[in-house]
Amino acid sequence: MREADILERIGKELGQVHKLLHGRRLLLQMGDDAALLAPEPGCETLLTCDWFLEGTHFLRNKHRPDSVGWKCLARAVSDIAAMGGSPLCFLLSLALPESCNSRWLGQFLTGLRRGARHFGVELAGGDTTRSRRILISITVVGEVLRGQAVRRSGARPGDFIYVSGRLGEARLGFELLRKGSCRIPGASAALRKHLYPVPRIELGRQLAEQHLVTAMIDVSDGLSTDLYHICQASGTGARVDARKIPLPRLPSSRSLQFNPLQLALHGGDDYELLFTVPRRLARELLDAYQDLLLTKIGEVTRSKEILLEDGNRLRSLIPGGWDPFVR
Amino acid sequence: MREADILERIGKELGQVHKLLHGRRLLLQMGDDAALLAPEPGCETLLTCDWFLEGTHFLRNKHRPDSVGWKCLARAVSDIAAMGGSPLCFLLSLALPESCNSRWLGQFLTGLRRGARHFGVELAGGDTTRSRRILISITVVGEVLRGQAVRRSGARPGDFIYVSGRLGEARLGFELLRKGSCRIPGASAALRKHLYPVPRIELGRQLAEQHLVTAMIDVSDGLSTDLYHICQASGTGARVDARKIPLPRLPSSRSLQFNPLQLALHGGDDYELLFTVPRRLARELLDAYQDLLLTKIGEVTRSKEILLEDGNRLRSLIPGGWDPFVR
Numbered sequence: 001m002r003e004a005d006i007l008e009r010i011g012k013e014l015g016q017v018h019k020l021l022h023g024r025r026l027l028l029q030m031g032d033d034a035a036l037l038a039p040e041p042g043c044e045t046l047l048t049c050d051w052f053l054e055g056t057h058f059l060r061n062k063h064r065p066d067s068v069g070w071k072c073l074a075r076a077v078s079d080i081a082a083m084g085g086s087p088l089c090f091l092l093s094l095a096l097p098e099s100c101n102s103r104w105l106g107q108f109l110t111g112l113r114r115g116a117r118h119f120g121v122e123l124a125g126g127d128t129t130r131s132r133r134i135l136i137s138i139t140v141v142g143e144v145l146r147g148q149a150v151r152r153s154g155a156r157p158g159d160f161i162y163v164s165g166r167l168g169e170a171r172l173g174f175e176l177l178r179k180g181s182c183r184i185p186g187a188s189a190a191l192r193k194h195l196y197p198v199p200r201i202e203l204g205r206q207l208a209e210q211h212l213v214t215a216m217i218d219v220s221d222g223l224s225t226d227l228y229h230i231c232q233a234s235g236t237g238a239r240v241d242a243r244k245i246p247l248p249r250l251p252s253s254r255s256l257q258f259n260p261l262q263l264a265l266h267g268g269d270d271y272e273l274l275f276t277v278p279r280r281l282a283r284e285l286l287d288a289y290q291d292l293l294l295t296k297i298g299e300v301t302r303s304k305e306i307l308l309e310d311g312n313r314l315r316s317l318i319p320g321g322w323d324p325f326v327r
Numbered sequence: 328m329r330e331a332d333i334l335e336r337i338g339k340e341l342g343q344v345h346k347l348l349h350g351r352r353l354l355l356q357m358g359d360d361a362a363l364l365a366p367e368p369g370c371e372t373l374l375t376c377d378w379f380l381e382g383t384h385f386l387r388n389k390h391r392p393d394s395v396g397w398k399c400l401a402r403a404v405s406d407i408a409a410m411g412g413s414p415l416c417f418l419l420s421l422a423l424p425e426s427c428n429s430r431w432l433g434q435f436l437t438g439l440r441r442g443a444r445h446f447g448v449e450l451a452g453g454d455t456t457r458s459r460r461i462l463i464s465i466t467v468v469g470e471v472l473r474g475q476a477v478r479r480s481g482a483r484p485g486d487f488i489y490v491s492g493r494l495g496e497a498r499l500g501f502e503l504l505r506k507g508s509c510r511i512p513g514a515s516a517a518l519r520k521h522l523y524p525v526p527r528i529e530l531g532r533q534l535a536e537q538h539l540v541t542a543m544i545d546v547s548d549g550l551s552t553d554l555y556h557i558c559q560a561s562g563t564g565a566r567v568d569a570r571k572i573p574l575p576r577l578p579s580s581r582s583l584q585f586n587p588l589q590l591a592l593h594g595g596d597d598y599e600l601l602f603t604v605p606r607r608l609a610r611e612l613l614d615a616y617q618d619l620l621l622t623k624i625g626e627v628t629r630s631k632e633i634l635l636e637d638g639n640r641l642r643s644l645i646p647g648g649w650d651p652f653v654r
Contacts, residue, residue: 034375035373036374149355323329
């Protein structure tokens with residue numbers, strides 16, 4: 001495969017995901033020096049990028065190429081959701097080794113295209129090159145109504161802390177995959193969460209529009225680390241009730257030993273939303289999202305400590321989530 | 328170094344490059360889920376990204392870390408210049424091996440900061456992770472007045488073809504570096520061009536504003552390949568006069584044998600601008616840029632072929648520039 005062939009394949013798969021953006025907002029896609037986007041009046045632009053590297057974020061012999069395509073985009077889109085924004089388009093930086101054949105590329109692009117459709121984003125451009133391992137970097141551009149972006153820094157003492165969905169499922173899915181236990185009963189939800197996570201775009205956007213939240217982050221590193229990020233940015237602490245945390249459902253296998261609380265606290269890769277809500281709006285939040293699993297897991301405190309109430313014990317919750325530099 | 332330490336170093340070096348953008352346009356820098364940029368009314372947004380990988384784009388034992396920092400940004404900024412836009416901010420995706428020490432990071436960030444200042448761009452955000460080799464991907468966001476972006480596709484038969492500066496110098500610089508011939512007389516200009524290229528931001532912007540150009544690209548792959556890109560996008564051919572191409576000045580060494588025309592045709596990495604100008608505007612162009620080396624090297628033709636007139640010979644000019652997949 002020459003560079004031109006690879007670009008042609010990418011263009012064919014992702015050239016026109018949906019016509020709405022293309023032509024009206026995305027004035028120029030791949031094929032020029034830069035992509036050209038018409039900003040929406042009254043909106044601000046959101047920018048985020050995420051690595052997805054063979055050996056660090058995925059294993060070529062464990063992760064199907066279409067999952068790699070889906071997930072590299074989902075991760076980056078999730079950051080836009082966590083700001084309360086709408087993702088618009090993305091840039092794909094892709095570096096491939098010679099050992100990576102045309103079939104791998106095809107399946108990767110299929111997963112990427114499905115993700116792009118699902119998340120409502122279009123390919124704006126990118127860069128391709130040769131490397132020893134598969135390297136992916138995704139930049140996502142989103143938008144949010146002026147002044148409506150939800151930052152990490154807005155949490156106030158007394159706010160309730162909520163999380164969407166279940167935590168720890170994705171990490172459980174990874175462990176099952178790693179151990180070759182994909183086919184045991186009850187494994188599929190966790191595997192799906194690990195391989196094809198769905199960022200909470202609609203929830204994030206609505207929470208921002210309805211001004212229900214004071215701070216928000218997506219759970220990518222793990223609850224313990226991401227809650228620490230909110231507290232640090234907001235100059236607060238937090239108190240979390242371990243019994244309230246929505247834990248993963250474990251598969252029914254005696255040979256596998258997992259601690260669901262540890263998975264939920266430090267597992268990461270969940271792409272759920274963690275957010276803080278003023279007490280007086282808690283009722284309104286529950287009324288607005290009756291159909292969604294939103295769980296109040298604790299509250300923001302004035303003291304800078306993050307405490308975990310676990311039965312009768314009260315202990316410090318140390319950030320123990322994903323840090324690529326400490327493994 | 329933990330991830331938090333690396334982010335702190337990056338924030339310290341690049342947290343506030345210049346105050347103009349920060350606070351007024353760049354509402355949120357690194358430290359949240361995404362960066363937040365206020366678009367300028369009447370402008371369109373330009374987006375581009377570029378790989379800069381150890382082993383592919385630089386060699387750790389040959390290229391000083393501050394050159395790596397400068398050049399990874401210059402390459403990406405050059406794409407904005409080639410659209411006639413103004414670069415605003417950038418995202419830095421950085422992956423470091425354990426073998427890469429704090430000193431390397433410090434010098435890399437110094438080069439990156441100097442580049443950012445020189446090009447007038449600010450760090451908006453990024454992502455860091457661990458890898459086996461040093462991996463860099465830079466996304467640059469720029470802006471251009473609505474409708475004023477210069478594409479590759481606008482060249483028309485009869486247009487004159489111009490290039491800024493000299494071509495082939497950067498490749499000459501690389502060859503000198505590779506051969507350990509950095510200190511021979513006359514090497515410094517070529518080395519500077521290879522290590523610290525300066526994208527033609529001001530020239531690109533002015534050419535677009537003055538509506539002097541019909542198509543433009545930056546010479547990153549090499550004249551033969553980049554002219555091919557313009558011709559392909561425009562549905563034209565071209566005829567280039569080899570005697571007109573501004574060649575690199577060779578260092579005065581008998582032991583080094585270089586073909587300056589080959590360097591200029593296929594060398595790449597020049598980050599000069601290659602653009603097409605309607606005949607009737609050629610006079611105006613020369614009047615406007617008397618102080619700058621702009622060279623008319625040929626003209627756009629109706630036939631789809633790209634021909635090189637070399638003395639009495641007329642031959643096809645085959646794209647022979649940089650293709651990372653064919654080496």
